[in-house]
Amino acid sequence: AAGVIQSPRHLIKEKRETATLKCYPIPRHDTVYWYQQGPGQDPQFLISFYEKMQSDKGSIPDRFSAQQFSDYHSELNMSSLELGDSALYFCASSLVNGYTFGSGTRLTVV
Amino acid sequence: AQSVAQPEDQVNVAEGNPLTVKCTYSVSGNPYLFWYVQYPNRGLQFLLKYITGDNLVKGSYGFEAEFNKSQTSFHLKKPSALVSDSALYFCAVRDRDSGRRALTFGSGTRLQVQP
Numbered sequence: 327a328a329g330v331i332q333s334p335r336h337l338i339k340e341k342r343e344t345a346t347l348k349c350y351p352i353p354r355h356d357t358v359y360w361y362q363q364g365p366g367q368d369p370q371f372l373i374s375f376y377e378k379m380q381s382d383k384g385s386i387p388d389r390f391s392a393q394q395f396s397d398y399h400s401e402l403n404m405s406s407l408e409l410g411d412s413a414l415y416f417c418a419s420s421l422v423n424g425y426t427f428g429s430g431t432r433l434t435v436v
Numbered sequence: 437a438q439s440v441a442q443p444e445d446q447v448n449v450a451e452g453n454p455l456t457v458k459c460t461y462s463v464s465g466n467p468y469l470f471w472y473v474q475y476p477n478r479g480l481q482f483l484l485k486y487i488t489g490d491n492l493v494k495g496s497y498g499f500e501a502e503f504n505k506s507q508t509s510f511h512l513k514k515p516s517a518l519v520s521d522s523a524l525y526f527c528a529v530r531d532r533d534s535g536r537r538a539l540t541f542g543s544g545t546r547l548q549v550q551p
Contacts, residue, residue: 359538368526368541369480382536416479418539423468423487423530425539429479 328352330428332417338434339407347402347431351419355426357381358400360392361416363430369416375400407435438463438531440542448548449517457512457525457545459501465533469510471501474524474544483525486510497521517549 331350339345351358357376361369362385371384375394386392389407394400404411412435418427439462449455461467468487472480484495491503501512510527524546528539 357537368543371538371540374538376537382538384538418480420537423485425470426482427472427480432477 330417330419330426332415332428332431334431335429336432336434338436340436341407341409343407343435345404345407345433347404347415347417347433349400349402349417349419349428351398351400351417352421352426353398355398355419355421357420358394358398359418359420359425360386360400360402361418361427363414363416364410365413367413372402404433409435411435438467438529438534438536438540440527440529440540442525442527442542442545444545445543446546446548448550450550451519452516455514455517455521455547455549457527457547459510459512459527459542460508461510461527461529462508463529463531463534465531467510468530468532469501469503470528470530470539471495471499471510471512472526472528472541474526480526483512517547519549519551522547522549 333348359374360372363369372386374382378394392402414430416430441460470485471483486493486503494500527542
């Protein structure tokens with residue numbers, strides 16, 4: 327069965343740089359979510375999209391933005407990166423109450 | 437608001453013994469409850485969920501969980517632990533009666549199964 331695909335798997339950026347993370351949800355899933363998991367932390371909800379429209383917003387910094395495109399893939403854009411942005415970023419997609427998570431993108435800011 | 441509490445940072449159990457990982461939740465309405473497992477440097481893998489119906493939910497790899505509305509709990513259990521069950525376990529909740537569809541996670545419990 328198709329899963330949630332995230333790219334890249336690993337990313338190293340310097341402070342103040344920008345990063346773009348991509349997520350390809352399971353086909354026919356109508357909602358995409360982004361989560362941030364810091365070292366030793368639980369996943370924190372950032373933002374979600376339902377049918378390509380932003381549906382909910384969590385603890386997403388103003389330096390971050392996201393969108394969902396016509397083909398349903400989503401991108402998380404992160405600017406002015408800080409050391410504290412180093413984390414595992416998960417994308418998940420859902421249909422009704424079935425949530426599937428991708429393997430995540432590990433972002434390291436140096 | 438919705439929240440999850442996992443009161444134990446770590447649970448240690450000997451292989452072959454039963455295990456329990458505790459979870460309590462708080463929602464304004466009715467909950468949807470989930471358990472996920474995370475292995476080092478890996479994504480979140482779905483174990484089981486409670487949506488409605490039987491309070492005892494059976495999931496992957498022999499795990500089960502019991503929804504207890506009066507105690508607002510959803511503890512994860514397995515009759516006989518395996519060393520390969522050693523991982524980080526997250527409980528998550530969604531309030532069925534709110535507009536928010538995103539899951540809220542607990543802080544995680546590290547399960548260590550000793551041979």
